Amino acid sequence: MTAVEREYEADVVVETRDVPAEDVVTLTLREVGGRPLPSWEPGAHVDLILAEGLVRQYSLCGDPADQHVWRLGVLREPESRGGSAQIHDRLHPGTRVRVRGPRNHFPLLASPRYLFIAGGIGITPILTMIAAVDAAGADWHLVYGGRRRASMAFLDELAGYGGRITVAPQDRTGLLDLDSLLGTPRADTLVYCCGPEPLLAAVEARCEGWPAGSLHVERFTAKPLTDPVISxxxxxxxxxxELTLTIPPDRSVLEVVEEAGVDVLMSCSEGTCGTCETPVLEGEPDHRDSVLTPDERAANHCMMICVSRSRTPRLVLDI
Structure with a gap:
């Protein structure tokens, strides 16, 4: 029994490898057979399927118009679970790796004005966004923070934008002044933020008074899980x-669905990648993911079945 809709998946070869900052590598990937890669838009990410069954997600940060090359930027995490270490140690020009995707849960929406806030390697999805809005003639500004200037990638590329960029290494300027940046809500401005969880949480807190839909964030790690509504x-x-399944308190919807023989797409199992997004036909999900916006959660049209559960005794899913 299967209910899966397959994404693009193929072998690619590492064409180039660069080191734009301390502990950061950029890789350009080309399809092994030379065929065009799927199109994508700013904010998209792909899966790298690594050795030992590891699957990790990385933002695309190249040119969306170039369908023959994908570019990724990868930080070596000091407490890596194996993904970033494999990429830094094993992926070199000529190495093959399997990819899947792309998918986009961080889309760039139209607006006359943007404020971009990036922390560390969170600059990767922002690169293509600022290129797009700059080409479209929108008003925008990027505030880019990092621990040290030497650890902040893509500074040479960003230098071409001049005064639209504020580079703020923490060891020189301290933490980003979010109160000044976000203290006054602006109805004509969209805020895009990507970076470590403390930055995202701080930005979310300061945007609570902004108009609904103003803030858009992307997380590389899952938010802490709260207690489920139904214990x-x-x-x-x-x-x-045509199956009815019982989800016990100690197992996820995804685990039970897969055990029943229904093949569904999944990747991170943490609620951050969006791969297991599943349409909801009836019932109210207990959203516990790090992907959906508040409006998307309220709509209850879909759920991430790897971590989300139910607020109602019964859910009907379109799989």
């Missing part, structure tokens, strides 16, 4: 598969 079991009906 016991609940029922999930799979409409297409």
């Amino acid at each position: 016991g079991s609940f029922e999930v009906v799979l409409r297409k598969s």
Whole structure:
């Protein structure tokens, strides 16, 4: 039994490898057979399928118009679970690696004015965004923070934008002055932020008074999980598969669905990548992911079944 819709998946070869900052590498990837890669838009990311079954997500930071090359920027995490270490140590020009995607849960929406806030390697999805809005003639500004200037990637590329960029290494300027940046809500401005969890949480807190839909964030790590609304079991009906399953409190919807023989796409199992997004037909999900916006959660049209659960005794899913 299967209910999966396959994404693009193929082998690519590392064409070039650069070191734009301390502990950061950029890789350009080309499809092994030379065929065009899927198109993508600013904010998109792809999966790298690594050895030992590791699957990790990285933002695309090249030129969306070039369908023959994808570029990624990868930070070596000091407490890596194996993904970034593999990439830094094993992926060199000529190395093959498998990719899947792209997908985009951080889309760039139209606006007359933008404020971009990037922390560390969170600059990667922002690079293509500022190129797009600059080409479109929008008003924008980027504030880019990092621990030290030497650890901040792509500064040479960003220098071409002149005064639209504020570079703020923490060891020289301290923490970003978010109160000044976000203290006054602006109805004509969209805020895009990507970086470590403390930065995202601080930006979210300061944007609570902004108009709904003003803030857009992307997380590389999952937000801490809260206690589920329903502490016991609940029922999930799979409409297409004609199955009714019981989800116990100690297992995820994804685990039970896969055990029943229904093949669904998944990747991170942490609620950050969006791969397992599943349409909801009836019931109210207990959203516990790090992907959906507040408006998307309120709409209840979909859920990430790797971590999200149910607020109602019964959910009906379109799989």
